[in-house]
Amino acid sequence: METSFTPIQALLGGSLIGLAAVALLTFHGRIAGVTGILTGIILPKGDWNWRLAFLLGAIAAPAMILLLTGMSLPLQSDIPSWAIILGGLLVGVGVAFGGGCTSGHGVCGMARLSTRSIAATLTFMATTFVTVFVVRHVLGGF
Amino acid sequence: MLRVLSAAAIGLVFGTGIVIAGMANPAKVLNFFDVFGTWDPSLLLVMGSALAVTFIGYRFVLRRPAPVFDRRFHLPTKRDLDVPLIAGSALFGIGWGIAGFCPGGAIPALGSGEPSPLIFVAAMIGGILGANALKAAFTRRQALA
Numbered sequence: 001m002e003t004s005f006t007p008i009q010a011l012l013g014g015s016l017i018g019l020a021a022v023a024l025l026t027f028h029g030r031i032a033g034v035t036g037i038l039t040g041i042i043l044p045k046g047d048w049n050w051r052l053a054f055l056l057g058a059i060a061a062p063a064m065i066l067l068l069t070g071m072s073l074p075l076q077s078d079i080p081s082w083a084i085i086l087g088g089l090l091v092g093v094g095v096a097f098g099g100g101c102t103s104g105h106g107v108c109g110m111a112r113l114s115t116r117s118i119a120a121t122l123t124f125m126a127t128t129f130v131t132v133f134v135v136r137h138v139l140g141g142f
Numbered sequence: 143m144l145r146v147l148s149a150a151a152i153g154l155v156f157g158t159g160i161v162i163a164g165m166a167n168p169a170k171v172l173n174f175f176d177v178f179g180t181w182d183p184s185l186l187l188v189m190g191s192a193l194a195v196t197f198i199g200y201r202f203v204l205r206r207p208a209p210v211f212d213r214r215f216h217l218p219t220k221r222d223l224d225v226p227l228i229a230g231s232a233l234f235g236i237g238w239g240i241a242g243f244c245p246g247g248a249i250p251a252l253g254s255g256e257p258s259p260l261i262f263v264a265a266m267i268g269g270i271l272g273a274n275a276l277k278a279a280f281t282r283r284q285a286l287a
Contacts, residue, residue: 001169002180010187013163017188017246018195020156022203027148029209029216032156034245035270042267043274050149050211055249057153061161062253064154073161073254076169079242081261087241088262090233092269095245096277098230099218102165102238103156103246105231106189111196112217119223124235131239132175 001076021108024054033104034058035095083142098124145211157250163188166251168242168258175239237269 021032028050030037037051062073079087095101098120100109105124109117135141164170164184173182208214238244243251243262251259 001173003164003167003170003173003182003184005182006164006184007187009162009164010184011191013159013161013165014188014191014193015195016155016159016162017165017192018159018199020152020159021192021196022199023152023155024149025200025209025215026203026206027152027210028145029212029214031217032152034249038245038249038267039270039274042270049146053146053149054153054156057150057155058157058160058250059253060150061154061157061250062166065158065161073251074164074167074170075251075254075256075258076167077242077258079168079240079258081258084241084243084258084261085265087237087239087243088265089269089272090237090240091243091245091262092237092266092271093273094230094232094234094237094269095266096230096270096273097226098234099220099227101234101246102244107192107196108200109218110193111200114218114221116218116220116223116227120227120231123228123231124238127232127235128239129175129177129235131236132172133178135240136172136176136179 001078003076017103017107021103021111031104031108033100033108035099035101035104039096078142080142094124148211156246157253159192160247160250165244165247166254166259168247171244171247172239172242 024030024032037054040051041048066072105117105120110121160166173180174185241262248259248262
């Protein structure tokens with residue numbers, strides 16, 4: 001499934017992600033890692049309210065964009081449900097042991113020049129690359 | 143109240159960034175990794191700009207004695223590389239490569255009303271709960287030994 005190169009949206013979207021990360025540290029003293037924020041709700045630590053508010057704000061984004069611009073979120077996927085479930089389980093187990101995902105390690109941790117986050121990011125970028133190669137070019141897709 | 147509203151507003155900015163960037167679109171995410179196929183380099187600019195803004199912003203924020211709504215900054219304290227970090231990250235990447243969703247992409251995608259992010263997030267929460275049960279059992283065994 002082809003998608004076109006969208007440099008302006010990529011730079012704008014990426015800058016907003018960075019802005020949110022800086023704001024969350026400024027106001028709440030927290031790392032904007034979705035894994036960590038979510039885990040604090042499903043394994044309650046007693047400070048679920050700001051976490052839930054952050055996630056609900058994120059979930060409201062497509063609706064707000066639709067309301068303001070009339071554009072709906074382009075969500076293209078030809079992945080069958082069983083593969084989405086398998087991927088979800090692996091992501092869940094992986095981030096629980098690895099202590100973070102693209103936002104936590106890849107953006108916030110890398111920005112802190114954390115050795116753990118740099119190692120984690122290099123590792124998951126490499127395994128994602130290999131997985132996509134194997135799925136698409138060895139197995140020929142799902 | 144102000145604290146919760148602030149978190150919601152920041153979440154909205156984060157989600158808007160994710161959606162505009164295309165991180166909530168599995169086809170776009172997977173195409174970034176498909177250099178030998180339908181390559182779409184957009185995510186390189188997403189990561190690059192997010193990282194640049196965060197890198198510069200964090201330098202200024204961390205000069206403050208404390209955040210606005212808390213007494214202290216909550217930053218990770220672990221420094222050593224260990225097996226769970228690397229093995230977990232490797233598994234995460236495999237799952238990301240299969241489904242095309244990462245946690246930060248899937249949560250805002252829930253707001254699209256499509257079923258696929260819902261299926262993904264439910265499975266991911268199952269994975270997090272399972273892994274934590276396993277970790278707890280392992281810690282108990284170590285404590286007994």
